[in-house]
Amino acid sequence: MIYCFHIFACLCLIIFQTTVLSCFSLFNTFYDLSALYIVYMGLFFSVREGIPVALIIGLVMDSLSGGPFGVYLTTYFWLFIGARQLIKFFRVSNYILLPFVVTAAVLIEAVILLGTLAMLEPGRQFSSSIINTVAIQVVWAICTGPFIIQFYNFTYKRWNKLFNKLVAVFSHKQLPEINRQ
Amino acid sequence: MIIGVIVLIAVNLIALSITGRRYHSRGPGQIAISLITPFQKITTSSISFMRNVWNHYFCLIAVKQENDKLKKALSRAIEKNNRFNETEIFNLRLRNLLNFQKNMAGQTLVAEVIGNDPSPWFKTIIIDKGKTDGVEKGLPVLVPEGIAGQVIDASPHSSKVLLVIDQISAIDALVQRTRARGIVKGGSTGQCFFTYALRKHDIMVGDTIVSSGLDTVFPKGLRIGKVSEVIKHNFGIFQEVIVTPYVDFEKLEEVLVVLNAKLISDISDK
Numbered sequence: 001m002i003y004c005f006h007i008f009a010c011l012c013l014i015i016f017q018t019t020v021l022s023c024f025s026l027f028n029t030f031y032d033l034s035a036l037y038i039v040y041m042g043l044f045f046s047v048r049e050g051i052p053v054a055l056i057i058g059l060v061m062d063s064l065s066g067g068p069f070g071v072y073l074t075t076y077f078w079l080f081i082g083a084r085q086l087i088k089f090f091r092v093s094n095y096i097l098l099p100f101v102v103t104a105a106v107l108i109e110a111v112i113l114l115g116t117l118a119m120l121e122p123g124r125q126f127s128s129s130i131i132n133t134v135a136i137q138v139v140w141a142i143c144t145g146p147f148i149i150q151f152y153n154f155t156y157k158r159w160n161k162l163f164n165k166l167v168a169v170f171s172h173k174q175l176p177e178i179n180r181q
Numbered sequence: 182m183i184i185g186v187i188v189l190i191a192v193n194l195i196a197l198s199i200t201g202r203r204y205h206s207r208g209p210g211q212i213a214i215s216l217i218t219p220f221q222k223i224t225t226s227s228i229s230f231m232r233n234v235w236n237h238y239f240c241l242i243a244v245k246q247e248n249d250k251l252k253k254a255l256s257r258a259i260e261k262n263n264r265f266n267e268t269e270i271f272n273l274r275l276r277n278l279l280n281f282q283k284n285m286a287g288q289t290l291v292a293e294v295i296g297n298d299p300s301p302w303f304k305t306i307i308i309d310k311g312k313t314d315g316v317e318k319g320l321p322v323l324v325p326e327g328i329a330g331q332v333i334d335a336s337p338h339s340s341k342v343l344l345v346i347d348q349i350s351a352i353d354a355l356v357q358r359t360r361a362r363g364i365v366k367g368g369s370t371g372q373c374f375f376t377y378a379l380r381k382h383d384i385m386v387g388d389t390i391v392s393s394g395l396d397t398v399f400p401k402g403l404r405i406g407k408v409s410e411v412i413k414h415n416f417g418i419f420q421e422v423i424v425t426p427y428v429d430f431e432k433l434e435e436v437l438v439v440l441n442a443k444l445i446s447d448i449s450d451k
Contacts, residue, residue, distance in 0.1 A: 017299050018298070034299070061299055061300075127369040133302075
């Protein structure tokens, strides 16, 4: 069930990013919200839970994007690994660190994406506008990233609570039937 | 006793008949009036004030309710108006597309843009037509303004289109005025480059770049963009030409997929 929730959440984010967010020119160079979700998963969830979600979402993003296939798969995998490594040294509850974590994630994603492009498409020209794009993404990430991670966490907790309640209600209904049998 | 009572009644009646004829009060009566009227006035105006407040309060509620109703009606009207405007614009766009479709020699398919690339690094769109509608990889995608891109991936019900402004996009093209040949490649800032154009060719700012049809993807003569800058270095055999596409890629909503582009290319070549 947990996988379903995370995948559903990521799909919602992707749909939001590709349809709603792209309508506003202000968000033309907004950073990748699913990448942030992967970082969130790396910080708050186990490898068993996070890796499959990162891979599935990477595949979805690769299918939707015009980039070389596998570039998002790689990016998300390494972002997840990076976030897992990070929590070995820092406490997850340390919210002061979140802007730095988010910034690092955005930069890592940009480096992996551009690195892969440079490697796979040698003819591709990189102009100075790339620096602008990355800079804008970093600014967006610093300003909004920590709040978005908090929002992810809050949503997950609420959903988990609701789900547990539903399970409890359902099991209470089932018990008398089992006793009767 | 009885006589006393009768006398009293008679006096009273006489006094009453005398005082009853007077219309103007004098003396104590006036004093009483002077004393009472201010209070009466205060009381009356207080009551009047209270009545006014009461009435206006209810009136305000009614006005507020009416205001709410009017506001709702206004917002409905605005929404309706907006819907009409949107329909009008949509209609106009479709008419343009239809005219363009009629002018196109080949079989075309109208598709709606349903998504953009999730990353700012790549310039692709997702359209709502796929293999079941006859869309295949490699088909050209157009809009009345010019070439939009090329289908790079087709699934049963949707397709991915690589836009002209993506860096890996390339179209064999001509300068409409001088027929100078080159390749239009996507840039990184929403512009394109007309590469491999020889220095000796006359290319000016404002020239229109059209597809040459030699790449066998895009039919010949479709508009791509307008030359916005020409840089001729003192060295090299090529000149640097920057092209601004005619298509506004941020406002793409409907596109045309040319289903038999190869056929058209072959016919135009002959």
